[in-house]
Amino acid sequence: MQRIKIDPVTRLEGHGKIDIFVDDEGNVANCYFLVPELRGFEKFAQGRPVEEMPRITTRICGVCPEAHHMAAAKACDEVYDVQIPSTAKKLRELLYSIFFTADHTVHFYALGGPDFVVGPDAPKEMRNLIGVVKTVGLEAGKKVIKLRALAQEMIQTLGGKKIHQVTSLPGGVSKGLKEEERKKFAEYGKYFIEFGLFTLQIFEDIVLKNSTYVDLILSDTYTHKTYYMGMVDDNNKVNFYEGKVRVVDPEGYEFCKYSPGEYTEHISEHIEPWNYLKYPFLKKIGWKGFVDGKDSGIYRATPLSRLNASDGMNTPLAQEAYEKFYDTLTGDRSGSIPVHHTLATHWARVIELMYSAERMNELLNDEEITSDNIRVIPEKTPSEGIGIVEAPRGTLTHHYITDENGIVRQANLIVGTTNNHAAISMSIKKAAQGLIKKGVEITDGLLNKVEMAFRAYDPCFGCATHTLPGQMPIELNIRNLKGEIINSRKRNI
Amino acid sequence: MSKPKVAFFDFASCEGCQLNKLNLENSLLSILELVDIVEFREAMDDRADEYDIAFVEGSISTPTCVERIHDIRRRSKILVALGACAVQGGINALRNSQPAEWVKEVVYGDDKYLFPSIPVQPVSAVVKVDYEVRGCPMSTPEFLHILKSLILGRKPEIFDHAVCVECKSSENECVLETGMFCLGPVTRAGCGAVCPENGQYCSGCRGYVSNINTDGALEMLAENGLSRLEAVKRLRLFCSSELVELDGVK
Ligand code: SF4
Ligand code: SF4
Numbered sequence: 001m002q003r004i005k006i007d008p009v010t011r012l013e014g015h016g017k018i019d020i021f022v023d024d025e026g027n028v029a030n031c032y033f034l035v036p037e038l039r040g041f042e043k044f045a046q047g048r049p050v051e052e053m054p055r056i057t058t059r060i061c062g063v064c065p066e067a068h069h070m071a072a073a074k075a076c077d078e079v080y081d082v083q084i085p086s087t088a089k090k091l092r093e094l095l096y097s098i099f100f101t102a103d104h105t106v107h108f109y110a111l112g113g114p115d116f117v118v119g120p121d122a123p124k125e126m127r128n129l130i131g132v133v134k135t136v137g138l139e140a141g142k143k144v145i146k147l148r149a150l151a152q153e154m155i156q157t158l159g160g161k162k163i164h165q166v167t168s169l170p171g172g173v174s175k176g177l178k179e180e181e182r183k184k185f186a187e188y189g190k191y192f193i194e195f196g197l198f199t200l201q202i203f204e205d206i207v208l209k210n211s212t213y214v215d216l217i218l219s220d221t222y223t224h225k226t227y228y229m230g231m232v233d234d235n236n237k238v239n240f241y242e243g244k245v246r247v248v249d250p251e252g253y254e255f256c257k258y259s260p261g262e263y264t265e266h267i268s269e270h271i272e273p274w275n276y277l278k279y280p281f282l283k284k285i286g287w288k289g290f291v292d293g294k295d296s297g298i299y300r301a302t303p304l305s306r307l308n309a310s311d312g313m314n315t316p317l318a319q320e321a322y323e324k325f326y327d328t329l330t331g332d333r334s335g336s337i338p339v340h341h342t343l344a345t346h347w348a349r350v351i352e353l354m355y356s357a358e359r360m361n362e363l364l365n366d367e368e369i370t371s372d373n374i375r376v377i378p379e380k381t382p383s384e385g386i387g388i389v390e391a392p393r394g395t396l397t398h399h400y401i402t403d404e405n406g407i408v409r410q411a412n413l414i415v416g417t418t419n420n421h422a423a424i425s426m427s428i429k430k431a432a433q434g435l436i437k438k439g440v441e442i443t444d445g446l447l448n449k450v451e452m453a454f455r456a457y458d459p460c461f462g463c464a465t466h467t468l469p470g471q472m473p474i475e476l477n478i479r480n481l482k483g484e485i486i487n488s489r490k491r492n493i
Numbered sequence: 494m495s496k497p498k499v500a501f502f503d504f505a506s507c508e509g510c511q512l513n514k515l516n517l518e519n520s521l522l523s524i525l526e527l528v529d530i531v532e533f534r535e536a537m538d539d540r541a542d543e544y545d546i547a548f549v550e551g552s553i554s555t556p557t558c559v560e561r562i563h564d565i566r567r568r569s570k571i572l573v574a575l576g577a578c579a580v581q582g583g584i585n586a587l588r589n590s591q592p593a594e595w596v597k598e599v600v601y602g603d604d605k606y607l608f609p610s611i612p613v614q615p616v617s618a619v620v621k622v623d624y625e626v627r628g629c630p631m632s633t634p635e636f637l638h639i640l641k642s643l644i645l646g647r648k649p650e651i652f653d654h655a656v657c658v659e660c661k662s663s664e665n666e667c668v669l670e671t672g673m674f675c676l677g678p679v680t681r682a683g684c685g686a687v688c689p690e691n692g693q694y695c696s697g698c699r700g701y702v703s704n705i706n707t708d709g710a711l712e713m714l715a716e717n718g719l720s721r722l723e724a725v726k727r728l729r730l731f732c733s734s735e736l737v738e739l740d741g742v743k
Contacts, residue, residue: 044587048726055696056730059584062509062630152516160691162516163509163630167691174692 018428018450020478022486026438029481031429033421033454045411050079050382050402051170057398057413058164065164066099066155067391067416070241071398073168078260078385079402080170080378087371088172093241094363095158095165096389100240100356101192102151103392104303104349107458108199109144115452116207116346120216121445136202147195150188157181172375179370186364192357193317196350200321203350208328217343218329221434222453224292224426225250225340227282227299229419230306231390232257237314238306238355240390246309247282250294252338255282260388263397267414268297270422279422280414290426298426301394301419302457303348308338313351315358321351342427345456349392382406391416393458420457427453442478442487496529497545497644502565504551504558505585505613509630510576511550517633524637527644543568546643550575550631552585553614566620573639577629579616581700582733584629586613589733615734624649629698629731632683652683655702656695660686668694674717676727679710698731707736 021030041060045053054072058065070092077084109132117132132140152162159165160175167174177185207213216222232246233239246257247266258266270279270287281287281297288296299305312335313319323333325347330337339348363369386399393416401410431453435446478487503511531542547569553562566572577583589612616622624643626635635652642649656677660667668675668689676697677689688695714724725742729735 044590049723052696052730055693056584059507059509059629062507062512065507065509160687160693161630163513166688166693169693 018454018477020432020436020450021481022436022478023481026436026440028429028433028436031425031432033425033428042411042413045400045408048408050076050385050400050406050408053398053400053408053411054168055164055166060413060415062163064099064103064391064393064416066096066159067389067396068398069159069165069168070096070389071387071391071396073170074242074260074387074389075385075398075400076170076387078387079382079400079406080385081380081383082171082376082378084172084376085371085373087176087368088374089242090363090366090369091158091173091177091374092168094177094360094369095155095167096241097356097360097363098151098154098158098192100392101196101353101360102148102155104353104356105144105147105195105199107392108346108349108353109140115448115455116213117202120449120452136206140198140202143195143198147192150191154185154188157185169375171378174375176372176374177370182364182370186361189357189361189364192360196354196357197317199350200354203347207347217341217347221431222342222427222456223340224300224342224423224430225294226292226296226423227255227285228305228308228338229299229301229395230309231388231395232310233314235314236311238310238312238352238390239314240356240359242389245388245395247299248309248338250292250338250340252308252336256284260386260397263386263388263399263414267397269414278414278418280419281422290422290429292423292426298422299419300423301416302345303352303392304339304342304345305394306390307335307348307351311335313355315355315362317358318351318355321354325351342453342456345458349458393417394419417457424454424457427457436478496527498531498543499528499546499548499640500531500542500544500565500569502547502549502561504549504562504579504616505554506551506576506578507584510578513630513633514636517637520637524640524644528640544570546571546573546640548573548575549616550579552578552582553616553619554585554588554611556611559611559619562616562619571623571643572616572620573643574616574622574625575636576631577627577698577700577731580622580625580627581731581735582613582615582618583731586615586733587730588613613733618734624651627652627681627699628684632699635683652681653703654682656680656682656684656686656689656699658682659684660689663690665689669717674714674719674727676710678713679705696730697728700732701735705736707738 019032020028023029041057045056048056053076054069057068057072060068073092114132117135155165156162158167158177160167227247227249229245229247231239231243233243236246244257244259245263247255249255256266266283267280268283268287270281279287282299283297285295285297292298307322307325313322322335326335326337326339327333329339329341329344381404382402384401386397388395388397390396396416397414399412400408402408428450431450435449436442440446477485479485531544547565549562549565549572553559574580578585624639626632626639628635639649659682660677663686665686668677673694675689675694677686677695679701680695680697681699681702683699686695710728711721711724714727715721719727722742725739729739
């Protein structure tokens with residue numbers, strides 16, 4: 001098979017690229033998904049003070065700087081072996097919950113959601129936030145804008161900056177929350193709950209009540225049985241900020257549960273010769289190629305995975321939604337049978353949105369949150385640390401090894417989307433195989449249906465911004481087995 | 494009079510600057526009525542177009558970027574660089590501190606020979622830049638100020654004093670006194686000293702005042718216990734194009 005050419009890319013500059021190879025009959029033989037990604041960041045970290053990492057790694061991505069800020073700060077706590085004060089932890093988690101709500105909102109209303117709310121076959125001018133607003137009404141658009149604005153205001157207060165936060169540092173946070181700020185934010189918090197309920201309702205009215213959409217979610221084209229990963233607390237409830245990483249097998253049984261420090265025992269990274277992406281897989285099962293099932297080490301780390309890997313949610317409204325989710329899709333409301341339908345990820349995302357809104361309220365009504373005991377000065381000799389958080393797009397791991405002066409000697413990052421590279425490739429292939437056949441014309445609607453297979457993962461390569469309010473820049477090439485392009489579609493490139 | 498044509502272009506970036514524009518919300522909406530926006534993706538399809546103002550973010554990192562930025566410059570009356578990446582090279586330029594061959598190999602593997610790569614540079618290293626909006630991400634009030642001034646045909650005000658001054662005027666506790674180092678005394682103001690305000694040191698994301706005393710800055714950092722090499726690393730985190738006299742300090 002032809003080696004695929006990769007476009008010149010730099011850090012996050014570029015676009016998603018899908019290469020579909022078809023045989024002489026016109027049927028799909030293989031399929032590749034390429035994302036521009038610069039692994040060099042790990043190398044740049046070498047020789048720099050580890051204390052700087054929470055402020056540098058944010059710049060990997062302007063869409064989710066909060067996730068890198070948190071994972072890096074947690075890894076730094078470990079490097080210096082400090083237990084941060086409880087208030088510091090709560091302030092970090094508060095910032096994080098607000099960020100999660102806002103990030104999931106943007107994805108649902110502007111990126112992934114439009115496929116359902118407006119419909120996968122709708123003309124492309126409609127499949128965006130504007131189309132969503134036209135379908136569900138202007139009020140919804142205003143609500144989304146309001147939520148985003150409130151979230152940005154709170155993130156600025158808690159993180160110092162709306163983008164590229166600065167307040168989390170080894171040993172805690174650099175700034176506390178004042179009582180008057182807490183009061184104001186608690187008011188905003190009520191709106192977040194209202195918004196979560198509103199979004200669940202939209203999902204119910206527009207998607208679940210439409211049997212065409214439900215059939216699409218349940219269709220085999222968008223189904224893969226894989227392992228699922230997600231962070232959980234001691235009771236196996238979903239937690240975004242701390243806990244152990246739990247992996248369940250395709251039948252829903254616990255496969256392993258590990259602390260951040262043990263990740264190298266469980267996760268390996270496979271490199272394909274035709275690509276420069278990393279494909280993480282479960283070490284104990286091994287890399288068996290791009291196949292699903294129990295014998296393949298491919299796992300997924302997405303909102304859907306987090307629900308599958310957990311026994312439920314820690315807050316009442318999200319728990320109710322969780323039960324309904326499993327009741328509808330597996331008939332077992334306990335959630336012990338995993339949901340394998342990739343497109344159900346959108347629903348799972350809305351349930352997580354509800355959870356983070358509720359969690360934010362809990363924290364804002366916690367007396368301790370305004371305490372000024374927010375930092376412990378690290379005193380021990382720095383060595384090694386691993387920080388894990390759940391980022392909106394999957395489990396995020398930062399690992400640093402330093403010398404005794406805290407200078408980074410080695411760094412490794414497994415970024416949210418990276419976990420899903422193999423699964424994304426499989427999902428696209430399956431969708432392409434189901435849709436692209438001999439004699440079938442490649443239409444915009446068909447391209448979109450292939451794209452839907454990976455949009456559910458919310459792959460983050462800066463696409464999110466290019467798509468506000470437009471569409472993900474993407475290039476799709478259909479090639480024959482010699483690698484010659486026989487059909488090509490580009491959008492927003 | 495017809496509305497001025499305004500275009501946005503991006504190069505190697507984290508997209509933070511673009512997102513920060515969305516945070517302008519209401520003020521942006523009212524300004525949008527006064528100009529004719531050509532979005533960057535569409536803009537690229539329409540190569541014959543000319544612009545009154547081109548905003549450019551991100552740094553120049555490949556030969557293709559060089560070609561593109563020349564083309565943009567040719568078609569734009571005024572060119573404004575947005576954010577640390579475009580103004581001083583930004584965090585992308587950390588790449589320059591690693592051997593170029595190594596970076597290519599890591600990123601492109603066996604295909605590395607297909608991808609000519611050049612050192613990361615700010616936009617001003619390649620073409621003339623008329624105005625700049627500093628910050629990582631770029632400062633939104635400054636962006637608005639420049640946009641408004643240009644629409645009204647006025648000359649925008651440019652900051653050239655230190656973050657330290659802003660800090661003093663908002664009566665923050667001095668970071669240096671808490672035992673941390675801080676680049677506020679030499680970093681160019683305009684952010685409202687947001688990091689010190691939040692209990693953090695200034696990491697110099699806005700680049701430096703034009704009359705920076707480099708030796709003085711190194712001495713100040715030495716007093717904070719930073720070795721010469723550490724000090725240089727800190728000073729150049731966001732700034733490949735400034736303090737070039739420190740190039741090669743090992
Ligand atoms: S200047 Fe900062 S925020 Fe702007 S694109 Fe560069 S890294 Fe991102
Ligand atoms: S205080 Fe310094 S690092 Fe912080 S935003 Fe201002 S210039 Fe940048």
